[in-house]
Amino acid sequence: MRKVKVIQQVGAKPSRPEASLWKSSKQRQSERIDKRTAVLSIAAEMFLERGSHRVSLNDIADQLNITKPALYNYFSSKDEILIECFRQSNRVIVAQLEAIENSGGDGLSQLREFIQCYARVITADHGSIMVRLEDRELPDDLRQEVRRYKRGIDTRVRAIIAKGIGDKSIVVCDIKLTTFAILGALNWIGQWFRSDGPTDPNHIGKEFAARLTTGLAAGALRRAR
Amino acid sequence: MRKVKVIQQVGAKPSRPEASLWKSSKQRQSERIDKRTAVLSIAAEMFLERGSHRVSLNDIADQLNITKPALYNYFSSKDEILIECFRQSNRVIVAQLEAIENSGGDGLSQLREFIQCYARVITADHGSIMVRLEDRELPDDLRQEVRRYKRGIDTRVRAIIAKGIGDKSIVVCDIKLTTFAILGALNWIGQWFRSDGPTDPNHIGKEFAARLTTGLAAGALRRAR
Amino acid sequence: MRKVKVIQQVGAKPSRPEASLWKSSKQRQSERIDKRTAVLSIAAEMFLERGSHRVSLNDIADQLNITKPALYNYFSSKDEILIECFRQSNRVIVAQLEAIENSGGDGLSQLREFIQCYARVITADHGSIMVRLEDRELPDDLRQEVRRYKRGIDTRVRAIIAKGIGDKSIVVCDIKLTTFAILGALNWIGQWFRSDGPTDPNHIGKEFAARLTTGLAAGALRRAR
Amino acid sequence: MRKVKVIQQVGAKPSRPEASLWKSSKQRQSERIDKRTAVLSIAAEMFLERGSHRVSLNDIADQLNITKPALYNYFSSKDEILIECFRQSNRVIVAQLEAIENSGGDGLSQLREFIQCYARVITADHGSIMVRLEDRELPDDLRQEVRRYKRGIDTRVRAIIAKGIGDKSIVVCDIKLTTFAILGALNWIGQWFRSDGPTDPNHIGKEFAARLTTGLAAGALRRAR
DNA sequence: AATGAATGAGCTTTCATTCAT
DNA sequence: GATGAATGAAAGCTCATTCAT
Numbered sequence: 001m002r003k004v005k006v007i008q009q010v011g012a013k014p015s016r017p018e019a020s021l022w023k024s025s026k027q028r029q030s031e032r033i034d035k036r037t038a039v040l041s042i043a044a045e046m047f048l049e050r051g052s053h054r055v056s057l058n059d060i061a062d063q064l065n066i067t068k069p070a071l072y073n074y075f076s077s078k079d080e081i082l083i084e085c086f087r088q089s090n091r092v093i094v095a096q097l098e099a100i101e102n103s104g105g106d107g108l109s110q111l112r113e114f115i116q117c118y119a120r121v122i123t124a125d126h127g128s129i130m131v132r133l134e135d136r137e138l139p140d141d142l143r144q145e146v147r148r149y150k151r152g153i154d155t156r157v158r159a160i161i162a163k164g165i166g167d168k169s170i171v172v173c174d175i176k177l178t179t180f181a182i183l184g185a186l187n188w189i190g191q192w193f194r195s196d197g198p199t200d201p202n203h204i205g206k207e208f209a210a211r212l213t214t215g216l217a218a219g220a221l222r223r224a225r
Numbered sequence: 226m227r228k229v230k231v232i233q234q235v236g237a238k239p240s241r242p243e244a245s246l247w248k249s250s251k252q253r254q255s256e257r258i259d260k261r262t263a264v265l266s267i268a269a270e271m272f273l274e275r276g277s278h279r280v281s282l283n284d285i286a287d288q289l290n291i292t293k294p295a296l297y298n299y300f301s302s303k304d305e306i307l308i309e310c311f312r313q314s315n316r317v318i319v320a321q322l323e324a325i326e327n328s329g330g331d332g333l334s335q336l337r338e339f340i341q342c343y344a345r346v347i348t349a350d351h352g353s354i355m356v357r358l359e360d361r362e363l364p365d366d367l368r369q370e371v372r373r374y375k376r377g378i379d380t381r382v383r384a385i386i387a388k389g390i391g392d393k394s395i396v397v398c399d400i401k402l403t404t405f406a407i408l409g410a411l412n413w414i415g416q417w418f419r420s421d422g423p424t425d426p427n428h429i430g431k432e433f434a435a436r437l438t439t440g441l442a443a444g445a446l447r448r449a450r
Numbered sequence: 451m452r453k454v455k456v457i458q459q460v461g462a463k464p465s466r467p468e469a470s471l472w473k474s475s476k477q478r479q480s481e482r483i484d485k486r487t488a489v490l491s492i493a494a495e496m497f498l499e500r501g502s503h504r505v506s507l508n509d510i511a512d513q514l515n516i517t518k519p520a521l522y523n524y525f526s527s528k529d530e531i532l533i534e535c536f537r538q539s540n541r542v543i544v545a546q547l548e549a550i551e552n553s554g555g556d557g558l559s560q561l562r563e564f565i566q567c568y569a570r571v572i573t574a575d576h577g578s579i580m581v582r583l584e585d586r587e588l589p590d591d592l593r594q595e596v597r598r599y600k601r602g603i604d605t606r607v608r609a610i611i612a613k614g615i616g617d618k619s620i621v622v623c624d625i626k627l628t629t630f631a632i633l634g635a636l637n638w639i640g641q642w643f644r645s646d647g648p649t650d651p652n653h654i655g656k657e658f659a660a661r662l663t664t665g666l667a668a669g670a671l672r673r674a675r
Numbered sequence: 676m677r678k679v680k681v682i683q684q685v686g687a688k689p690s691r692p693e694a695s696l697w698k699s700s701k702q703r704q705s706e707r708i709d710k711r712t713a714v715l716s717i718a719a720e721m722f723l724e725r726g727s728h729r730v731s732l733n734d735i736a737d738q739l740n741i742t743k744p745a746l747y748n749y750f751s752s753k754d755e756i757l758i759e760c761f762r763q764s765n766r767v768i769v770a771q772l773e774a775i776e777n778s779g780g781d782g783l784s785q786l787r788e789f790i791q792c793y794a795r796v797i798t799a800d801h802g803s804i805m806v807r808l809e810d811r812e813l814p815d816d817l818r819q820e821v822r823r824y825k826r827g828i829d830t831r832v833r834a835i836i837a838k839g840i841g842d843k844s845i846v847v848c849d850i851k852l853t854t855f856a857i858l859g860a861l862n863w864i865g866q867w868f869r870s871d872g873p874t875d876p877n878h879i880g881k882e883f884a885a886r887l888t889t890g891l892a893a894g895a896l897r898r899a900r
Numbered sequence: 901a902a903t904g905a906a907t908g909a910g911c912t913t914t915c916a917t918t919c920a921t
Numbered sequence: 922g923a924t925g926a927a928t929g930a931a932a933g934c935t936c937a938t939t940c941a942t
Contacts, residue, residue, distance in 0.1 A: 032922090051361055053278055056915060069918080070923050078916065136276055177424075177432040180417060181410040188409025199402075207402045212436075253904080253942090260905095281932060294935080295906050303933065482901090501811055503728055506936060519939080520902050528937065586726055627874075627882040630867060631860040638859025649852075657852040665890025703921090703925080710926095731911065744914080745927050753912065 036074045038064060044085045044126045052082055052137050082133065083142045089129035090149040096121055097156050107164020111182075112213050114160060116205035118186050123201035128190030154179060182212050261299045263289065269310045269351045277307055277362050307358065308367045314354035315374040321346055322381050332389020336407075337438050339385060341430035343411050348426035353415030382408060407437050486524045488514060494535045494576045502532055502587050532583065533592045539579035540599040546571055547606050557614020561632075562663055564610060566655035568636050573651035578640030604629060632662050711749045713739060719760045719801045727757055727812050757808070758817045764804035765824040771796055772831050782839020786857075787888055789835060791880030793861050798876035803865030832858060857887050 023031065042063045046055045057078055061068045075081045100113050121127045130153075135146040157179045164170030185208060193199065267288045271280040282303055286293045300306045325338050346352045355378075360371040382404045389395030410433060418424065473481065492513045496505045507528055511518045525531045550563050571577045580603075585596040607629045614620030635658060643649065717738045721730040732753055736743045750756045775788050796802045805828075810821040832854045839845030860883060868874065 028922095035922095051359060053276075054361070057917090058915080067924055068916085069925085072917080073922060134276060136279065173436065174428075174432045177429060178436050180413065181433055181436050184410040184413025184416075185406040186409070187416075188405065188413055191409075191412075192405060203399075204402060207399045208406055211398065211403055211406050214439075257904080282934085283932085291905090292907055293933085294908085297934080298905060478901095485901095501809060503726075504811065507938090508936080517903055518937085519904085522938080523901060584726060586729065623886065624878070624882045627879060628886050630863065631883055631886050634860040634863025634866075635856040636859070637863055637866075638855065641859075641862075642855060653849075654852060657849045658856055661848065661853050661856050661890075662887075663890055665886075665888055707925080732913090733911085741926090742928055743912085744929085747913080748926060 032074070039071060039074055039081065040084055040088065041126075043081050044088075044129055047082070047085060047133055048126065048129065052133055079138055079142060082137060083145065085126075085129050085133060086135070086146050086149065089126065090152075092127070093118075093121055093130060093153060097153070101156065101160075106167045106169035107160055107162075108169035108213060110160050111157075111164055111170070112209045114157065115182065115186065115209040115212060116202075119189060119205035119208055120201055122186060122189045123193050123195070123204065125195070128187075128193075131187040131190045154183065157183060185212060257299075264296060264299050264306065265309055265313065266351075268306050269313075269354055272307070272310060272358055273351065273354065277358055304363055304367060307362060308370065310351075310354050310358060311360070311371050311374065314351065315377075317349075317352070318343075318346055318355060318378060322378070326381065326385075331392045331394040332385055332387075333394035333438060335385050336382075336389060336395070337434040339382065340407065340411065340434040340437055341427075344414060344430035344433055345426055347411060347414045348418050348420070348429060350420070353412075353418075356412040356415045379404060379408065410437060482524070489521060489524055489531065490534055490538065491576075493531050494538075494579055497532070497535060497583055498576065498579065502583055529588055529592060532587060533595065535576075535579050535583060536585070536596050536599065539576065540602075542577070543568075543571055543580060543603060547603070551606065551610075556617045556619040557610055557612075558619035558663065560610050561607075561614060561620070562659040564607065565632065565636065565659040565662060566652075569639060569655035569658055570651055572636060572639045573643050573645070573654065575645070578637075578643075581637040581640045604633065607633060635662060707749075714746060714749050715756065715759055715763065716801075718756050719763075719804055722757070722760060722808055723801065723804065727808055754813055754817060757812060758820065760801075760804050760808065761810070761821050761824065764801065765827075767799075767802070768793075768796055768805060768828060772828070776831065776835075781842045781844040782835055782837075783844035783888065785835050786832075786839060786845070787884040789832065790857065790861065790884040790887060791877075794864060794880035794883055795876055797861060797864045798868050798870070798879060800870070803862075803868075806862040806865045829854060829858065860887060 039060065043055070043060050046059060046063070057068045057071055060081075061071055071081075075084070096117050097114070100110055100117060103110065103113065105113070122131065130146075130149065135143045138146065158175050161170060161173075161175050161178055165172055165175070189204065193201075193204070264285065268280070268285050271284060271288070282293045282296055285306075286296055296306075300309070321342050322339070325335055325342060328335065328338065330338070347356065355371075355374065360368045363371065383400050386395060386398075386400050386403055390397055390400070414429065418426075418429070489510065493505070493510050496509060496513070507518045507521055510531075511521055521531075525534070546567050547564070550560055550567060553560065553563065555563070572581065580596075580599065585593045588596065608625050611620060611623075611625050611628055615622055615625070639654065643651075643654070714735065718730070718735050721734060721738070732743045732746055735756075736746055746756075750759070771792050772789070775785055775792060778785065778788065780788070797806065805821075805824065810818045813821065833850050836845060836848075836850050836853055840847055840850070864879065868876075868879070
C-alpha cells in the first residue's frame, strides 16, 4: 500500500531550539490543519482499500499512531471524515472539469478532452473516492450532498454533449443515456485499475476517448442509428 | 420496495378442500424450496438496496415474519446466503451469454447482441447483484469463486471482440481496455437504473449498442443495425 | 474413537419375512430399550471425549443417524441423558464393590482388592464417567443424586479402612484423608489413561495397590513423620 | 464466595488530601494493573466455581460492576483471561517446586517435601486452577501451552522419584505409575477441599506425605506383590 | 416413532461515541 | 490536544426445547 507521508512534516524547522518548546498560535493552527489532512489521507486510503464500513476508527488511529478519541479533535464523527473525503474528491474533479469547459473547441473535442482528463483523475491517488465509496453509509443530509456532487458531474457532461449536438460535432443521440455510458465506462476504471498494475493511465485516457467518441463523430456519412 | 410473491403460492390447487389441511411430502419438499427461494429473494432485495453488511439476519428474518435462527434451517451462514445470491445471478448471466456465443454472425453483431442482452439482464430484477454486491464481505474461497464468475464474463467479451477483429468487423483496438469500457458502461447501469423509473430497458440496450459499437465498426458506411 | 455397534443389531432375524412388516409389541418394547441404550452409549462416549457441554444433542443425533427431536422419544432432556450416564456408571461400580465387601479377608487385603478392582473399572469403557463428567451441568436435585453416588463410594472405602484399622492390618491413620488419597490416585487414572495407550490396566491395579498400601520408603522401619 | 480485595486499595496514602483528587500517572498505571488483576481474580474464582464455559463475560463484568465490553480494555478475549489464569497458577507452582529441587536431601525426603508443598499450593486460593479448569476450552496453541505446563510438573516429580531410586531411598517401582498415583492423590484435593471446611491444609500435606510414601500396611515386612 | 420448522435465550465480539483527567 | 476507560447497541451464531404433522 502506498504510504502517506504528511504527518512527519509537522512542526518542521524551528529557527532556534528553545523556540520549539512552545508552539506559536500560528504553528498550532497549521499543525492542526496538517493533522486533519493526515487523517483524511489515511482514511481515504483505507476506505478505498477495504470499504468505509470495514475500517474502524481504531484502524485509522492505529495507522496514525494516535488513539481513537484523538480523532475527535479533528472530526466530530466518522461520518464527517467520510463526507470530507467526498468533498475533497469532488473539489479536485470539479476543478479539472471547469478548465475544460472554459477551453475553446467544439463539443466533440471538449468531450474527448473530458474523457482523457477524467480518466487521469480516476486513476490518480484517491481519485476514485467519489466513485467507489458508498454514500449509503451517510445520514440523509450528507448523502444528498454527495448526490448533488455526482449529479453535478453528470450535468456537466450532458452539457458538453448537448453543445456538441448543437454545433453538429456530435450526432443526435439520447443525451442522458450517452452520458451514462461514458461516465459508466470511466467510473468503472476505479474498479479494476491498480496503480501498481501494467496499464498506463494516459493510454487508458486515449483509448477510452477513441472508443467512446469515434462512434459519436458526425463527420463522414456515419450514422449511429 | 418490490414485494416477493413466492411464499403465498404455497398449497396451490388442492383437489379437495380437506386434503389441503395436511401437506403431502411433495408439497413439503416444494415448500422448503420455495422458502429457501423466498429468503434469497428478500435477501438479494435488501442487499442491493442497502449493501449486504448493512442488512442483518434479523432484518431479513423480520421481512419474512420469522425469527433469526429460523434462517439457519435454510442456510448455514450469512455468507452462504450472499454467495448463493452471486451464484444465482451468475447462472442467469451465463445462460444468456451462451446463447449469444452459439448464435452465428460476425464479431460485431455478436457484440451488439451481447450489449443488448447484458443490458436487459442488468436491468432485470436482481440482475445487478453480480455487479453491485461486495465480494469483500466474503471469506477468501467464496470471494475467489465470485472473482472467477466475473472473470468469466470478462473473458467471453474479450473473445467476442477478438473474433470481431479477426473477421474485420471490428477495428483494431486494445481488447482489454475496450472490454473494460463496454462492461463498465453496462455494469454502471446497475448504479443508476430504477425499475420504477422512466427509462425503458430495451431502449437502453439499443442506445448502448449504438454508442458503444458504432465507433468500433471498421467500414465508414457501416450501419449499426 | 471406539465405535459403538449397538444400533445395527436392532430388529434382527425375523423368522418369516412378512412377520417383520409389523412388529410385535414385545419387539417394539425391546427395540425401544435397545435404542435408548444406543443413545446412552454414544452420548457417554462423546461426553467423555469432549465434555458434556461441548456435545450438542445434534452431535449425538448425527452419530446415531437420527434427528435431534427423535432423542426426545427416549429422554425428556439433555439432563436426563447425562444423569442416566451417571446412574449406569454408578450401577457398575457399586456391583463391583459389593462383591469385595462380601469377600472375606482382613481390611488390608480388602483394600488391595478394592484398589485393583476399581482401577479395572476406571480403565474400562465408559468407566470414568462418574469421575470425569461434570455434575455441575445438572440441576440441583440431579446433582445431589450424583453426589450421593460419589459419597457412597467414599463411604465404602472408609469402611474398609476402618475395618483394617480395627483388625490391625492397617496402621492407625486419618481415615478421611487416606480415603481421599487413595480415591484421588484412582480417580485421576481417568484423566490420563487411554485405552489405546501402552499401559496395561492390570498392571496399573497391581502397582497402585502396592504403592498405596506398602509405600515407597525403602527402609522397613523408616518413619514418615 | 470469597471476596477479592485488590480494588479497594486504589489511591492509598496520598500525602495531602487534595492530591488524591487527581491521579498521578504512576497511580494510573498501578490502577490499571490492579484492575487487570481484579478481573483475573474474579474470573478465576468463578471459573473454579462453575467451570469456565458456564461463566459468561457478562457474569464477570457484573461482579466487577462494569459492563462486558469494558473487559476488553484489559484482555483481548475470553480465551486470554482463561490462559492467563493458567499461567499465573503455573507460575506459582513452578516457583514452589524449584525451591524443593534446589534443597538438599535424598530423593525420598525431597518427595515428601514436594508432597507437602504441593498440597499447600493446591489448597491455597486459586491453587487448583491448573488442575480443575478445562483446557479443552482453549484453541489449539494455548491448549498446548497448558499441556506443557502440566507435563512440566509431571517431569519434575518423575525426576525426584528417579533420584530416590538411584540413591536407594526409594524402592524400585514403576516411575510413571507412581508419579501418576501421587499427583493424582494430590490433584484430587482440588475436587474436595473447601477453604471454609474443617480440614487443615498442613495436616493434609503431612498425612498425604505419610500415606503416599510410608504406606498403610501395618506389618513392617509386608509385601504387596 | 420420527421429522422439519421454529423459537427464545444466550454467547463472544466489535464499534462509534463520551467523558474525566 | 490527547488519553484510558467505559458504554449501549448491535452483530452472527448456537442450542435445548417445542410442536404440528
